[in-house]
Amino acid sequence: MQLLAEKPAGEISLREVARAADVSHNAPYHHFSDRRGLLKVLAGRSMADLVTAVRVAIEQAPDPASAVIAGGAAYIRYAVEHPHGFDVIYDPTVCIPGEPSETMAPLIDELEQLLSEPSIAAGLESASGVTGVWGLVHGLGTLCAAGHFSLDDALAASAEALARMLPR
Amino acid sequence: MQLLAEKPAGEISLREVARAADVSHNAPYHHFSDRRGLLKVLAGRSMADLVTAVRVAIEQAPDPASAVIAGGAAYIRYAVEHPHGFDVIYDPTVCIPGEPSETMAPLIDELEQLLSEPSIAAGLESASGVTGVWGLVHGLGTLCAAGHFSLDDALAASAEALARMLPR
DNA sequence: CTCCTATGTTGACAGTGTCAAGCTGTGGTG
DNA sequence: CACCACAGCTTGACACTGTCAACATAGGAG
Numbered sequence: 001m002q003l004l005a006e007k008p009a010g011e012i013s014l015r016e017v018a019r020a021a022d023v024s025h026n027a028p029y030h031h032f033s034d035r036r037g038l039l040k041v042l043a044g045r046s047m048a049d050l051v052t053a054v055r056v057a058i059e060q061a062p063d064p065a066s067a068v069i070a071g072g073a074a075y076i077r078y079a080v081e082h083p084h085g086f087d088v089i090y091d092p093t094v095c096i097p098g099e100p101s102e103t104m105a106p107l108i109d110e111l112e113q114l115l116s117e118p119s120i121a122a123g124l125e126s127a128s129g130v131t132g133v134w135g136l137v138h139g140l141g142t143l144c145a146a147g148h149f150s151l152d153d154a155l156a157a158s159a160e161a162l163a164r165m166l167p168r
Numbered sequence: 169m170q171l172l173a174e175k176p177a178g179e180i181s182l183r184e185v186a187r188a189a190d191v192s193h194n195a196p197y198h199h200f201s202d203r204r205g206l207l208k209v210l211a212g213r214s215m216a217d218l219v220t221a222v223r224v225a226i227e228q229a230p231d232p233a234s235a236v237i238a239g240g241a242a243y244i245r246y247a248v249e250h251p252h253g254f255d256v257i258y259d260p261t262v263c264i265p266g267e268p269s270e271t272m273a274p275l276i277d278e279l280e281q282l283l284s285e286p287s288i289a290a291g292l293e294s295a296s297g298v299t300g301v302w303g304l305v306h307g308l309g310t311l312c313a314a315g316h317f318s319l320d321d322a323l324a325a326s327a328e329a330l331a332r333m334l335p336r
Numbered sequence: 337c338t339c340c341t342a343t344g345t346t347g348a349c350a351g352t353g354t355c356a357a358g359c360t361g362t363g364g365t366g
Numbered sequence: 367c368a369c370c371a372c373a374g375c376t377t378g379a380c381a382c383t384g385t386c387a388a389c390a391t392a393g394g395a396g
Contacts, residue, residue, distance in 0.1 A: 008260065008261060010178060010261065011261075013351080013352060013353080014352080014353070014354090015351080015352065015353085016352095023374095023375070023376090024375065024376050024377075025352095025353095025376095025377095026354085026355095026375080026376070026377080026378095027374075027375055027376080029353095029354080029355090030373070030374050030375070031374090034353090034354090035352095035353065035354090083260070087260065090310070090314060092176065092251070092255065092313075092314055093176060093178065093179075095314060101315075101316075104316065131308070131317055131321050131322065131324075131325040132304075132308075132325040132326075132328065132329045134307070134311065134316075135304060135307035135308035135311055135322065135325060135326070135329075136300075136303060136304045136307055136329065137307065138307035138310065138311055139302070139303035139304055139305065139306035139307025139308065139309075139310065140299070140300075140303035140307065141307075142258070142306060142307065142310060143302065143303055143306055145260075146258060146260055146263065147269075148269075148272065148302075149299055153299045154299065154303065156299075157299040157300040157303060158300075158303070160300065161300045161303075161304065161329065161333055164332045164333055165329055165332055181382080181383060181384080182383080182384070182385090183382080183383065183384085184383095191343095191344075191345095192344060192345050192346075193345095193346095193383095193384095194344080194345075194346085194385085194386090195343075195344055195345080197384095197385080197386090198342070198343050198344070199343090202384090202385090203383095203384065203385090
């Protein structure tokens with residue numbers, strides 16, 4: 001996790017983490033099946049951090065509608081502040097395409113719980129519930145973390161678009 | 169490009185493209201500065217394909233509002249149908265974070281041109297113009313390509329959310 | 337004709353993921 | 367208590383990769 005704060009997951013080698021832990025180059029194989037095994041653990045921990053950040057933001061919001069907006073802002077902030085952690089969560093070589101993806105469950109649960117709040121669920125078309133909200137903040141977070149526009153722009157666009165997607 | 173259709177950019181080695189071209193392992197260095205040089209060219213070509221797909225969709229739409237929705241659908245479709253090409257466009261190790269990113273210019277131009285259409289620009293808050301539309305379809309495309317939900321769900325959510333972001 | 341440049345070649349080096357084989361201390365079972 | 371299984375670590379090896387350096391060759395510009 002310490003290395004992940006400094007460099008992207010793709011540039012972290014098993015041998016490097018072995019050196020950082022001051023052990024032999026093969027010791028990691030007794031803790032992770034694979035290089036992918038290591039990345040999966042990093043992805044799991046990063047996801048836990050992400051979900052915690054979102055949950056805290058939601059809980060501090062005064063009402064369900066602003067909870068959605070605050071949660072979206074927290075998601076975007078996480079992507080910008082921990083870009084390598086965010087990337088490894090969604091790394092297609094880590095998050096296997098076939099299976100339902102153990103790693104994603106916490107986030108999806110949190111989202112569904114948030115959006116099933118009766119007062120806001122009523123205003124969401126079924127198709128744009130979790131899908132629309134997740135897609136919007138994910139795209140804004142990703143592009144913002146990559147530097148394609150500023151955090152301020154992303155947060156403003158997120159708040160406005162989410163407001164329009166909620167019950168008017 | 170042929171290899172990119174089969175496997176992610178991260179798994180394409182310079183030596184492998186050399187073998188595919190039936191040429192010595194070092195020949196690529198006379199055409200690309202670096203491994204990153206190769207990926208940058210792949211990203212540029214992929215971006216051209218993406219922009220073409222979006223432009224075609226826009227041009228076939230009957231009015232500006234449906235052009236936005238059709239363009240978004242084309243963007244999402246490209247992400248799902250050419251996942252490795254889509255990924256390499258936005259690969260953070262390729263698309264350098266500091267500089268304004270040569271590769272992105274065509275897409276941004278296209279988006280700005282589309283959204284500056286007077287009849288729709290009037291209904292968009294400034295913050296959620298290019299940023300909001302791009303963020304939405306990018307997130308939906310990325311998550312859909314990764315298999316987190318179906319193409320149908322993504323297209324439905326995209327159409328609905330875009331409709332709400334346009335002038336009511 | 338001469339020479340430069342583009343392209344290609346072989347050879348080498350360090351770094352990596354991964355496998356195989358062997359060491360060691362610690363805990364639990366007989 | 368003796369014993370042993372085993373988790374954790376080690377060294378050693380292999381194939382593969384990106385990259386550098388030095389050398390070859392061909393074809394066009396002067």
